[in-house]
Amino acid sequence: MPIKPKSPSKLEKAMATKLMHAVQYDSYGGGPAGLKHAEVPIPAPKKGELLVKLEAVSINPYDWKIQNGVRPFYPHKFPHTPGTDVAGEVIEVGQGVNSFKAGDKIVTLHSHATGGGLAEFSVAKESMTVTRPPEVSAAEAAGLPVAGGTALQALIVAGVKLDGTGKQKNILIIAASGGVGHYAVQLARLGNAHVTATCGARNIEFVKSLGADEVLDYKTPDGEALRSPSGRKYDAVVNCATTLTIPWSTYKPNLSEKAKVIDLSPGGITFFTFALHKITFSKKQLMPMIASPKKEELEYLVKLVKDGKLKTVIDSNHPLSKAEDGWGKSIDGHATGKIIVES
Numbered sequence: 001m002p003i004k005p006k007s008p009s010k011l012e013k014a015m016a017t018k019l020m021h022a023v024q025y026d027s028y029g030g031g032p033a034g035l036k037h038a039e040v041p042i043p044a045p046k047k048g049e050l051l052v053k054l055e056a057v058s059i060n061p062y063d064w065k066i067q068n069g070v071r072p073f074y075p076h077k078f079p080h081t082p083g084t085d086v087a088g089e090v091i092e093v094g095q096g097v098n099s100f101k102a103g104d105k106i107v108t109l110h111s112h113a114t115g116g117g118l119a120e121f122s123v124a125k126e127s128m129t130v131t132r133p134p135e136v137s138a139a140e141a142a143g144l145p146v147a148g149g150t151a152l153q154a155l156i157v158a159g160v161k162l163d164g165t166g167k168q169k170n171i172l173i174i175a176a177s178g179g180v181g182h183y184a185v186q187l188a189r190l191g192n193a194h195v196t197a198t199c200g201a202r203n204i205e206f207v208k209s210l211g212a213d214e215v216l217d218y219k220t221p222d223g224e225a226l227r228s229p230s231g232r233k234y235d236a237v238v239n240c241a242t243t244l245t246i247p248w249s250t251y252k253p254n255l256s257e258k259a260k261v262i263d264l265s266p267g268g269i270t271f272f273t274f275a276l277h278k279i280t281f282s283k284k285q286l287m288p289m290i291a292s293p294k295k296e297e298l299e300y301l302v303k304l305v306k307d308g309k310l311k312t313v314i315d316s317n318h319p320l321s322k323a324e325d326g327w328g329k330s331i332d333g334h335a336t337g338k339i340i341v342e343s
Helices: 010-016 061-068 138-142 144-157 179-190 201-209 220-224 248-254 268-279 295-306 320-332
Strands: 019-024 036-041 049-059 083-094 105-109 119-127 129-131 170-174 196-200 216-217 232-240 257-262 285-288 314-319 338-343
Touching: 019 216, 019 320, 049 105, 049 138, 061 179, 061 320, 083 119, 083 129, 083 138, 083 144, 105 119, 105 138, 105 144, 105 295, 119 144, 119 295, 129 295, 138 295, 138 314, 138 338, 144 179, 144 220, 144 232, 144 257, 144 295, 170 179, 179 196, 196 201, 201 338, 216 220, 220 248, 248 257, 320 338
Parallel strands: 170 196, 170 232, 196 216, 232 257, 257 285, 314 338
Antiparallel strands: 019 036, 049 083, 049 119, 049 338, 083 105, 105 129
């Protein structure tokens, strides 16, 4: 006997008759020019979901990498509304949602598969949503899910204990002025690490203000060679650059005996070197890392911001009507901190 499709709920029918402003693309590639402004139906929350009114959403490099095509995985279909890191207000809750109610201020992480953040309203999973206290602005919170979460997980892999206990580690953070990098510097200092960082010349004082002990201009000979000004060997390296591939021969002379190099945008060379080190039982490891978001880690980051121990530095703010400007700035690759789109 054929199964009848489930009928839309009353809420789904009501919301589907109302339209919202959304930013979408309908094919691979195109960059900022490929983004289109559209009026689309407001989604309705299903079981375990919340309808969220946008206050702020951050743009991450992975957003425009998906636009270029992470085939055959993303996007699942066109048109696609990008954006994953959303801060806003709960408007409606779906069946089975017990932790939130209408009017709550939250920050949430949408899946890369579905996106949805660059719109006036989006649906969020209760399982990846946390409360945003009044001490944390929407823009500050929106920077945290992907960039802050990635930085946190990288430092955990590096062996840094965020409570400051344990032996001090020497950590190198590459591309320290960007979205992930500026969080990584702050979190590493919370973990009592000695932090060496690389960035462009214009951001050296900024990165020092985040807590870095020594900062290298990546265009200088020492910066290109990753040499610590104090002659330290690194116990771990976190490469936050989205497009920079550094050969193992550059890392190797700067590493301590059992150092880990954590590549947050790994390519084929990274995976090959990782496999080679495993086969040869090398004590020094190059490790590709793809962050796996966790709700409890997002809660931890929000609390750090609330307590004044971590800050989201905002490079620029853009209205939803000009989201393509922020998109282009992210592609350009020279943002200092986070790029935010606001309703």
